Amino acid sequence: MSARDSINVLVIDDSAHNRHTLSTLLESAPDVRVLDRAADGEEGLKKVLELKPDVVTLDLEMPKLGGYTFLRLLMRTAPTPVIVISSYAHKSDVFKALELGAFDFIAKPPRGTREALEGLRGELLDKVRAARHVRPGQRHAAPGARAMAVAGELPLVVAVGASTGGPPAVQRLLEGLAAEPTPCVLVCQHMPSQFTRAFAERLDRIGPFTVTEACDGDTVQPGHVYIAPGGRHMVVADRGSRLELHTPPPTPLDKYAPSVDRLFTSVAQVLGSRALAVVLTGMGADGAEGALEVHRAGGEVWAESEETAVVFGMPGEAIATGAVKRVLKLGDIGPALATLARRKR
Structure with a gap:
């Protein structure tokens, strides 16, 4: 494959060991080329402007110019897809980075075993390939005000599935739904198990709903958002006078845990x-x-439009089944759900 056809990546990390490891994993694929490496955000920003990579991998904790400042400046001057490489010890940092425009994140494995590195390699290459197709500057981020949840009968249950680009998209949907905070929202977001609780806690602080990571036996409540726990499924069960959530473990046949298919079914x-x-x-x-x-x-199935989806894989596949009734821009989904919820009251 020629250099022109390759996916050109810039690796930014203050650890020489991490720079070497990431570069080796990336260049193990014939369609990926590491253009260069940078040891801090200041050097990284200069190299982005000079080399114009297709994708950047970014460590958030760096000297001279930290990851957050780097993202703000990058999105303002030369919007480029960024994949954050994060440790499990800094889970909450990831979601702030996504709001600032990062495309996605990858968690560093706690141990550098051969199996762990192979898993990291597969995830890294998948996300680099997906990031290449993101339109410059496209991101899902929007500030929002907190509203009080309304107690009472459960008028509407909304099941939401998302993966790459999903955390800011879920936040945007909830903010659009804030005008009618009575529904219950069940969110299946592909995410490592160590991050889903931090994701729920962040949404709970900044969004209009009470947001928690789902626990086995939770009763579905109005004005609540339940995040499927990473590494387990989230399914709904009928208990007569109430709906109950269960979080069974995956089977060897499950490709995803949590699984959107399992939730929707x-x-x-x-x-x-x-x-x-x-x-x-x-x-x-x-x-x-x-x-x-x-x-x-x-029932009804809605899907995010290609115009706003960071990655159109999941919405596109759902639309291709013929089951989707409405295709909407991300910013229109929350208000449309609020309108539907009012009608169902």
């Missing part, structure tokens, strides 16, 4: 024609089979 089985599923940005096809189940049960 359970919502279809329990809610039937009242089921409502929304597919947001993400790589792959998770959610497509579940969307069909919702459609067969008489």
